[in-house]
Amino acid sequence: MIFRGFRHGVHPPELKDLTAHVRIRRMPFPSEVVIPLRQHTGRPARAIVRPGDRVERGDLVAEADGFLSVPMHASAAGRVRQVRLWPHPDGSYAPAVVIAVDPFSPQAQRPRVIPDWRGLTPAELVNAIRQAGVVGLGGAAFPTHVKLTPPKDVVIDTLLVNGAECEPYLTTDHRSMAEYPERVHLGIRIMMRVLGVSRAIIGVEENKPDAIAALRATLPADLDVRVQPMRVKYPQGAEKMLIKTLLGREVPSGKLPMHVGVVVQNVASVATIAEVFETGLPLIERIVTVTGRGVGRPSNLIVPVGTKVRDLLDACGGLLPEAREIVFGGPMMGNAQADLDAPVIKGTTGVVVLTEEDLKPQASYPCIRCGHCLDACPVFLNPQLLGRLAVKERYDEMEQHHLADCMLCGCCGYTCPSNIPLPQLFALAKAALRKRKAAA
Amino acid sequence: MSQERRLLITASPHLGTRDSTPKIMWHVVLSLVPVAAAAAYFFGASALLVIAGALLGALLTEGAFAGWGTLRDGSAVITGLLLALTLPPGLPVWMAFVGGAFAIGFGKLIFGGLGQNVFNPALLGRAFLQAAFPVALTTWPVPRGSFWQLKGDNLALPFTHPHAVDTVTGATPLGLMKFDHVPTEPWRLVLGTTGGSLGETSGLVILLCGAYLALRNYLNWRIPASIFLTVALLAQVLHALDPRQFPDAVFMLFSGGLMLGSVFMATDLVTSPVTNLGCWVFGAGIGLLVVVIRLWGGLAEGVMYAILLMNALVPFINRATQPKVFGHASPRAAP
Amino acid sequence: MTPKATTPAQDVLRGIWRENPVLVQLLGLCPTLAVTNSVANSLAMSAATFFVLLGSSVLVSSLKRLVPNEVRISTYVLIIATFVTVADMALEALVPAIHKALGAFVALIVVNCIILARQEAFASRHSVGRAALDAVGTGLGFSIAMLLMGTFRELLGNGTLLGHRIFGTAFEPWVIFALPPGGFLMLGIILLFLSWTARRRAEQAKVRPWPEGVAERKAA
Amino acid sequence: MGDLLWILISAMVVNNFTLTLFLGLCPFMGVSSRVATALRLGAADTFVLTLASLSAWFLNRFVLPGAPYLRLISFIIVIASLVQIVEMVIKKVSPTLFRELGIYLPLITTNCAILGLAIFQTNRGYTLLEGLFFAVGAGAGLTLALVLMASIRESTELADLPAVAQGIGLVLIIAGSLSLAFMGFAGLGMAG
Amino acid sequence: MTQPMMHHGGPPPPAAPADVPARRLLVTLAAAGAAAGLLIVVVYGWASPIIERNKARALQAAIQEVLQHPARYDTLYRGGDALTAAPPAGTDLKTAERVYLGYDAEGRAVGYAIAAGEPGFQDVIELIFGYDPATGRLLGMKVLESRETPGLGDKIEKDSAFVRQFRAAVAPLAGVKPDRHAPGDAHQVDMITGATISSRAVIRIINHAVERWGPLLAAHQPGTKP
Numbered sequence A: 001m002i003f004r005g006f007r008h009g010v011h012p013p014e015l016k017d018l019t020a021h022v023r024i025r026r027m028p029f030p031s032e033v034v035i036p037l038r039q040h041t042g043r044p045a046r047a048i049v050r051p052g053d054r055v056e057r058g059d060l061v062a063e064a065d066g067f068l069s070v071p072m073h074a075s076a077a078g079r080v081r082q083v084r085l086w087p088h089p090d091g092s093y094a095p096a097v098v099i100a101v102d103p104f105s106p107q108a109q110r111p112r113v114i115p116d117w118r119g120l121t122p123a124e125l126v127n128a129i130r131q132a133g134v135v136g137l138g139g140a141a142f143p144t145h146v147k148l149t150p151p152k153d154v155v156i157d158t159l160l161v162n163g164a165e166c167e168p169y170l171t172t173d174h175r176s177m178a179e180y181p182e183r184v185h186l187g188i189r190i191m192m193r194v195l196g197v198s199r200a201i202i203g204v205e206e207n208k209p210d211a212i213a214a215l216r217a218t219l220p221a222d223l224d225v226r227v228q229p230m231r232v233k234y235p236q237g238a239e240k241m242l243i244k245t246l247l248g249r250e251v252p253s254g255k256l257p258m259h260v261g262v263v264v265q266n267v268a269s270v271a272t273i274a275e276v277f278e279t280g281l282p283l284i285e286r287i288v289t290v291t292g293r294g295v296g297r298p299s300n301l302i303v304p305v306g307t308k309v310r311d312l313l314d315a316c317g318g319l320l321p322e323a324r325e326i327v328f329g330g331p332m333m334g335n336a337q338a339d340l341d342a343p344v345i346k347g348t349t350g351v352v353v354l355t356e357e358d359l360k361p362q363a364s365y366p367c368i369r370c371g372h373c374l375d376a377c378p379v380f381l382n383p384q385l386l387g388r389l390a391v392k393e394r395y396d397e398m399e400q401h402h403l404a405d406c407m408l409c410g411c412c413g414y415t416c417p418s419n420i421p422l423p424q425l426f427a428l429a430k431a432a433l434r435k436r437k438a439a440a
Numbered sequence B: 001m002s003q004e005r006r007l008l009i010t011a012s013p014h015l016g017t018r019d020s021t022p023k024i025m026w027h028v029v030l031s032l033v034p035v036a037a038a039a040a041y042f043f044g045a046s047a048l049l050v051i052a053g054a055l056l057g058a059l060l061t062e063g064a065f066a067g068w069g070t071l072r073d074g075s076a077v078i079t080g081l082l083l084a085l086t087l088p089p090g091l092p093v094w095m096a097f098v099g100g101a102f103a104i105g106f107g108k109l110i111f112g113g114l115g116q117n118v119f120n121p122a123l124l125g126r127a128f129l130q131a132a133f134p135v136a137l138t139t140w141p142v143p144r145g146s147f148w149q150l151k152g153d154n155l156a157l158p159f160t161h162p163h164a165v166d167t168v169t170g171a172t173p174l175g176l177m178k179f180d181h182v183p184t185e186p187w188r189l190v191l192g193t194t195g196g197s198l199g200e201t202s203g204l205v206i207l208l209c210g211a212y213l214a215l216r217n218y219l220n221w222r223i224p225a226s227i228f229l230t231v232a233l234l235a236q237v238l239h240a241l242d243p244r245q246f247p248d249a250v251f252m253l254f255s256g257g258l259m260l261g262s263v264f265m266a267t268d269l270v271t272s273p274v275t276n277l278g279c280w281v282f283g284a285g286i287g288l289l290v291v292v293i294r295l296w297g298g299l300a301e302g303v304m305y306a307i308l309l310m311n312a313l314v315p316f317i318n319r320a321t322q323p324k325v326f327g328h329a330s331p332r333a334a335p
Numbered sequence C: 001m002t003p004k005a006t007t008p009a010q011d012v013l014r015g016i017w018r019e020n021p022v023l024v025q026l027l028g029l030c031p032t033l034a035v036t037n038s039v040a041n042s043l044a045m046s047a048a049t050f051f052v053l054l055g056s057s058v059l060v061s062s063l064k065r066l067v068p069n070e071v072r073i074s075t076y077v078l079i080i081a082t083f084v085t086v087a088d089m090a091l092e093a094l095v096p097a098i099h100k101a102l103g104a105f106v107a108l109i110v111v112n113c114i115i116l117a118r119q120e121a122f123a124s125r126h127s128v129g130r131a132a133l134d135a136v137g138t139g140l141g142f143s144i145a146m147l148l149m150g151t152f153r154e155l156l157g158n159g160t161l162l163g164h165r166i167f168g169t170a171f172e173p174w175v176i177f178a179l180p181p182g183g184f185l186m187l188g189i190i191l192l193f194l195s196w197t198a199r200r201r202a203e204q205a206k207v208r209p210w211p212e213g214v215a216e217r218k219a220a
Numbered sequence D: 001m002g003d004l005l006w007i008l009i010s011a012m013v014v015n016n017f018t019l020t021l022f023l024g025l026c027p028f029m030g031v032s033s034r035v036a037t038a039l040r041l042g043a044a045d046t047f048v049l050t051l052a053s054l055s056a057w058f059l060n061r062f063v064l065p066g067a068p069y070l071r072l073i074s075f076i077i078v079i080a081s082l083v084q085i086v087e088m089v090i091k092k093v094s095p096t097l098f099r100e101l102g103i104y105l106p107l108i109t110t111n112c113a114i115l116g117l118a119i120f121q122t123n124r125g126y127t128l129l130e131g132l133f134f135a136v137g138a139g140a141g142l143t144l145a146l147v148l149m150a151s152i153r154e155s156t157e158l159a160d161l162p163a164v165a166q167g168i169g170l171v172l173i174i175a176g177s178l179s180l181a182f183m184g185f186a187g188l189g190m191a192g
Numbered sequence E: 001m002t003q004p005m006m007h008h009g010g011p012p013p014p015a016a017p018a019d020v021p022a023r024r025l026l027v028t029l030a031a032a033g034a035a036a037g038l039l040i041v042v043v044y045g046w047a048s049p050i051i052e053r054n055k056a057r058a059l060q061a062a063i064q065e066v067l068q069h070p071a072r073y074d075t076l077y078r079g080g081d082a083l084t085a086a087p088p089a090g091t092d093l094k095t096a097e098r099v100y101l102g103y104d105a106e107g108r109a110v111g112y113a114i115a116a117g118e119p120g121f122q123d124v125i126e127l128i129f130g131y132d133p134a135t136g137r138l139l140g141m142k143v144l145e146s147r148e149t150p151g152l153g154d155k156i157e158k159d160s161a162f163v164r165q166f167r168a169a170v171a172p173l174a175g176v177k178p179d180r181h182a183p184g185d186a187h188q189v190d191m192i193t194g195a196t197i198s199s200r201a202v203i204r205i206i207n208h209a210v211e212r213w214g215p216l217l218a219a220h221q222p223g224t225k226p
Ligand SMILES: Cc1cc2nc3c(=O)[nH]c(=O)nc-3n(C[C@H](O)[C@H](O)[C@H](O)COP(=O)(O)O)c2cc1C
Pocket: A135, A136, A137, A138, A139, A140, A141, A142, A162, A163, A164, A165, A166, A167, A235, A236, A237, A238, A239, A240, A264, A265, A266, A267, A269, A270, A333, A407, A408, A409
């Protein structure tokens, strides 16, 4: 059954050709890696190493702090230099473990038992995933073990695997699906076992025919797994939109996917789970698309978590003179980076180097009530009204107009001819409201 | 590290459409050029004088009170141009100037400038003129005579009466229909060889220009569509009931300012609803009011008043037609 | 709160400008807009209102000890209505043409908020003399606003003042100012102008350390 | 029936009390900043207008033929007393409405729209039924004007008004524009 | 925001004794009412004759104007199917339908003055016109009351060229645009450009009134009155 999909949304230029057909390669180890203690949604991890400690690749450097938290591991062998504040990709400074990489280490993993997943109970599987520090690789970096332990009273019937990759430029998920389809299927198998569901759907935007073909060619015969091509439209990959498109279900406001019986996981996360049980390595490296017209050699790289952008860009031919902005994530929702020392973290899907002509023009005009933002908003908010309220700091009224349902997807800002920074205004309003609630 | 210093830090989204507000506005200006050219073709130098007067009034007021830089966004040019296109060709230039100044001053700047006004500035300017100088605004020269022959006392001194000049004036098709029950041939209406204001001549040119803008999504096609549908439907039903009293749909659609008003003025982004459902409602309201005023009102033409009246309702329509928010059971309760 | 002592001059002046009933307190807007399309009408309306205001204030103030609180408002209304009926009949007898032009608005002086407001807020709490002064001030303030409107509207809307042609015969009158929208617009323009001058004055007087109304004091 | 309907429409839009006859302006300026309140004031106004129409008809029919000079006084007293009763009812039924409109109730009581209606109705010699349609039309017109003004004012609250326009001057300009727009209804139904 | 209420400080109203007996309230109100009534009656006694005189004079002037200055005129009432000199029994003098019959110096009847009113552009137009039933000719027209637009609709009373036409035109009238006037057609009246509706209303009012009164007037034999 094909549903009409979600309504509204925008069609930014895709610009994926730069890397869509570039094979994934492994980048050389940098001379230093920086592992921030906060790389996920939830409480930051607690460092357990001290300056001078020797660590091997895959060693624990920070342990989880509570259930909604994950541990961190060394992504390269070397010596701990410092545990200090370091530029974080979100623009702040955050505590991080700085490791001087041993240039002569073979970077092999320590001998370690690879558990056979078939022999484990669901609870043991979840625990292994947790110990491996796995978080969602789709962007928000939500601890995966939390998603895999739904409360007793909710019934999960479907696992949705998010291969939409609707952000322009990015090809991380695309390449993963095209090159490692079996790994994706293995991950799905493990997750279905954990969740006890009998159905899984992989949603892929139809602009990735090679990925669709590869996944279909390797479909397991014994499982109900389907590959569903979807219209190319941003934000097809946002989980509520994905659920609407693939299942026709609408996640109620303020509720989670599990409340409509669904767990959504990004393909790269799924593949990572498989990897954990294939190699025994925790989540210490990920696939990152380094792209844009401002970088010398756009590539899809396997990158150790903690690699500084500087080193990453050097591995891709360096910045070109026309580079104007470096964005972590996609250009629609990603953060611009001020500091080339900021490290790649678990949730970094891509690094996009934009030039002047790619960028939205900077001049802003008064809102002309054109209504384009209303036609773009996939959650059917009124960004025009919200924007005016935000400028007047009338946050309470914004809340009455469902600011909470805004997912900051950026469609409204993309389409606004007056170039009003709507998503930014909404993010500020959300922050102000959160602060006010915390104070109350 | 010079490289690093040249980097921008902006908020997401980092991409945007290639449309900008000035670009939209100048496209509208561009698509008004054929309409203005048609006016010049039919009414000669008089048309150019009236356009110049209204434009000058609008631009000088905008520049003087809002700063000359704002002229670059092009919206004041639209206001001046559209105002001129609603005026009779024989109007003294000074009156056109007053209209342009009022339109911008009291129709737009007093509300805070571009994007914040409630009423369509050009139409407010025209309504002001019509109430201030009702005789001059209802004197309709017939398109005839050489290019340079003025169709009225365009050059009357400021603040003085226009004098009668030697041109033929006549009732507009709507006036003829309303007061004398004399219909006009449809092809003359479509081509625009009838008497009337500068821009209410060629419906065909206006429709083509409007289609261009609609295709680029610079105007919301639902508004003209809804107006046309409502007017055609009502007119055809009434015509069937009493053909002598009530004109047919073609006449209603192509006479008077309905084309210009529906395509260029009801669609003013600022003064029309932001929701699509609202646009349908807005258009239907305009269509209904046009029919009521034309057929039962004291005035021959009601497009201007219909749009102004519906402009006043826009805040209300916006609030009443908010779509159902994703994940909510019913349309949001208006707080 | 103890009332500030005011001088008789202040009693009068207050109503004329600082607390002008129309331009500042926005009371009595209906007559200010409805009958000000000519100076003659404005004058007649002002005179009638002035008469009613003065008469009622004096009477209310002198009766204030006799009237029980419970029937206070009813008594005021009764008094005002009496004076209005008298004024109405007098105008009709003496200047029938103007009475016709003012239409129902003479009778509507009864409900003019200015008058009742002055009774309730001032006349019923002060001596006859001060009530009369206050009525004079308020009445003058009302008249000023009426005349301002009447003058501009007749001048622009008809090109005349009290019926005399001012701008010569070539002048094209701006009929709108004789029509209802013109009334709103003219008052709006006057208020915008006042707010603009007030703002300019405030900017020039920014050095003043105390808000307006607080007596000037010497620097220590 | 046509005539009655006509009286209603005419009082509502053609000769709108607020926008073309200038009646009831003080509450129009004072209570038009929120749509919710404006609606309720409009409803209250309509109700009082209906009461006024009834009272005027009664007085004209039974009391005043003998004493025309008491017209004004009797209108005002009777209407005021009736509204006083209404006020007490509202206080009982909806204390919130009473609180919000509390200070305006005296204004409605002795409002020129109310007395104006009584006087017009008398001058035009309306019958009981005509008077009621007139009152309902006038009330609907007042409500329409109030609500339009309130919704526009709410939207201008979000605008960056120039400094001079932040007072009541802008409200009058908006009222003028509304009044201009309502001129479109002039002559409605009178042509022909 | 504005506070259309009383916001002046000042001492509170003199507190009445805590419990005012109802009797005192009534007495106060009654006394005030009586005093007010007295004042009004006195003024009414003075003003009402003047007002009546003014009204009579205005009417007289209008009749004089529309009947082209007759020597004198009579008031005739509609009584059933005939005109009577006295109001028919049982009708209210104020509302009785009437016309005014004018006589010239020789005592010959010159025509009737008829008052009528119907909606115009803004509001009801009240007018009076002179009419000679023998020839169907109008003798004159005067607008008594109208709220038409100044400078436009009010030309029906202020535009002397328009008003003058009603001194010769023959009923039933037909309004035409000035440029379409057929020469020699006495039924045609030029309408005012830009005030078609008001002009049309005047013509319609007269035509309706003539329709209504015509048979009655034609049947009436005024005779001569010296
Ligand atoms: C606007 C928006 C667009 C998104 N697009 C994608 C996408 O294209 N692919 C994807 O995997 N996740 C996308 N996400 C994240 C998903 O909503 C969801 O968090 C993710 O698929 C969950 O998987 P994970 O926990 O494995 O990351 C998007 C989120 C938002 C708010």
